[in-house]
Amino acid sequence: MDYNLNREQKSSAGAALRKMFRFMKGEQASLLVAFFVMMLNAAITMLAPYLIGYIVDHFILKKQYGPLMQYSALLLGLYVVWAGTEYFQAKLMGGVGQRMLYILRNEVFNKLQQLPVAFFNRNRSGDLISRINNDTDTVNQFFSQSLMRFMDSIFSMVGVAVFVLSIHWELGAASLVPAVFILLFVLLVSPWVKKKNAVSLKANGSLSADIQEGLHNFKTIIAFNRRDYFRKRFAKVNEENYKTSVTAGIANNLFTPVFGFFSNIAQLIVLAFGIYLIIEGQFTLGLLISFMSYVQLFYRPLRELAALWASFQTALAAWDRISVILSLESDLKVVDQNQTTITASGSVVAFKDVSFRYPDGKEVLHHISFDMKPGKTYALVGPTGGGKSTTAALIARLYDPTEGVVLLNGRDIRSYTNEERTKEIGFILQEPFLFTGTLRENILYGNPELGRMDNDQLLKAIADAGLDDLLARFEKGLDTPLNASADTVSLGQKQLIAFIRAVLRNPKVMILDEATANIDTVTEKLLEAILKRLPKETTLIIIAHRLNTIENADEIFFVNAGEVIPAGTLDHAMDMLLNQKMAS
Structure with missing residues (x-):
């Protein structure tokens, strides 16, 4: 599975809209009401210019002021109704948009939860945050604000076209000719606008990723006095974001002057042709005023559509970035047990001719086979980068082997x-x-059995596991507040919490990947005592560089250059490690 989110994603506008509408299930009633309100607004918009022309021809020119006041009051009433329905429509679609945003963000986040570690190794968390937060909001803005205005404009334009062609088809046809050139311009330019918006959104995601990484590692930046590097790196991505944003802004605003130009051309056509028809006695002044109003009503939505169309292109670009995530599937599928391999009984973990390579990387493990028995302690030793953590990750199925089982x-x-x-x-x-929360919430994570316990039962379970001495090291016990993004506890304390969390699960296989690297010797002895209290059948797999951590292992495997070799005693393993270092 290709987990690279930077690959180009292309989808037609129609296909994208159909997929977006999937997130609006249950909103049919709201959309139907909004559609009815939109039709009412369009009807009012169509009727008003005709009434104005009628008033001019029948009351103003004939100086009949009584009916003039009555029709003026009617127009005022129509405008009040129009304003009220506009507000109601905006409020209604705002609610629809927010509910869609809620559902969309949930689905994107839930999809991320289903993806394997390989996906997160290949994509930056800041860019993922930008997709979940910014890109989904861009799609929401289009649906909650732009879509109904877009549809309203389309209905108004269709209504105006029908009116002007029915009043005088030749003048109406002449007034609509510039719209043909606008349509051709939109068809030619829209793909380019969408592409520029996609580049801008990608740059914005990269900016978020660099900020997130810089702030996350700011302690290291300060320790090495490399604020200058952080500034230069930020300045580079910020400049890239600025350039792409400017280009996208120019692309998005290109429609407005072009639409405005053709709108003015249309009004000149109507004015010149209309005056000619009045001179010929084929038209009245009131109808010309109505016609000019209708032309404005036709091209004013077109000018709005310029901005709305740019918004639509931005939403499509944002949707492409979102849909890349939604289209992914985990390659760590659960297979049918009846079709899987069975090994000889007595092994809790077994590798059978296993090879593994990371995506776009060299092979890390080459056709390795070994067995691990229940209740034994195994140590994986070897040089950095030799494949120890990869072996542990395969045991935990963070990855699947490239070959073997x-x-x-x-x-x-x-x-x-x-x-x-x-x-x-x-x-x-x-x-x-x-996780940000309390110590209790962190040790209960992923353990539904403990989650059903009350406070006293949980404390007893901790004591039974021999973990109460570790818990006592936290001033407020289970209620100790933790902040994932701040140093409220030390790295050693974090490892103690992870230790408590893992031991309380009573797993049959316990993997410790340098789990005592940041813990003092006294605490390490305490952890060793706790491990000895685990059930006899629990298999321990330890990755460590400290000799005292692995000296009591029942069996030691030397992991290097893609091989996992039984090393026998600790002395033998150390000799192998020393020989490897001398050879390199």
């Missing part, structure tokens, strides 16, 4: 659902992630 309890690991697999396997990373 990984087995868990004698079953192809691909046959386990996500819930089944995560219940069997605990994974403590070197840099654990915490």
Whole structure:
């Protein structure tokens, strides 16, 4: 599966609109009311110029002021109704747009939750945030504000065209000729406008990504006194964003002067032709005034459509960026258990002729095979970049092997659902992630059984697991506030929390990927004691560079250059590591 979001996504306007309307299910009643209100507005818009022309010919020129006041009051009433319905329509579509935005953001975010680690390795989080936040809002703005105005303008223009052709078809046809040139211009320029908006949105996403990465790593930037690098990098992406935004702005505003020019040409045509018809006795002054009003009503929406069409092109570009995410599917599919491989009993984890390569990268593991037994402790040692963490990631099914099969309890690991697999396997990373909230919320994450416990039951479960001493290290216990984006707790404390979270799951396989790297020796001894209290059948897989962490392992595997080789004793493993360093 290609998880690169920067690939070009092309979709026709009609196809894009059909997919967008999928997120407006349940809004049929609101859309129907809005459509009715729009038709009422169009009818008022059509009727008003005709009444003005009628008033001029029958009352003003004949100086009949009584009927003039009555018709003027009628016009005022129509305008009041028009204003009220416009407000109601805007309020109605605003609600529809916000509900659509809510559904769309939920679907995009839920889709991201289904995608594998490989997707997030290839895409920057800042750009993903921009797609979830900015691009969805762009689509919402079009639906809540622009779409009804767009449709309203179309109905008004069609109504005006019918009126002017029915009043005087020759003058009406002449007044509509410039609209043909506008249509040709739109068809020619729209793809270019959409492309410029897509480039601008991509640059905006890159800007968000650079800001997010810079702020996230700002401590390192300060430590190395490289604010200048951050400034230069930001200035570069900001300048790129500025240039693409200016280009997109020029493209979006190109429609307005062109539409305005042809609108003025149309009014000149009507004025010249209309005066000629009056001289010939074929037309009246009132009808000419009505006609001029109708031409303005026809081309004024066209000028609005210039801005609305630019908004539509921006929304289409934003939708393309969103639909790339929505079209993705995880390549970590659950396969049928009956079609999977079965290994000999007695192994909790087994690799059978496994090879693996990262996307667009070299092969990390080459046809490796090994078994891990229940209740044993295994250590993976080797040089940095040798494939230790990759091996652990395959055991946890963060990735699938390129070739071969990984087995868990004698079953192809691909046959386990996500819930089944995560219940069997605990994974403590070197840099654990915490959620903003409380310590309680963080250790309950992904553990529905603990989630059903009250406070006393949870504290007892923690004590039974031997974790109460770790909990005591937090001043407010389970109510300790945590902030994922701030240093409210140290990295060592974060690892303690991740440790508590994993141990409480009682997994059959526990993977510790440098999980004690940022913990003091005293705490590490405490963690070792807790690990010894795990059920006898729990298999420990430890990746560590500290000798005391792996010295009690039942078996040590040396991982390097794509090979996983049984190393026997700790001394033998250290000799292999030393020889590898000397050889390199």
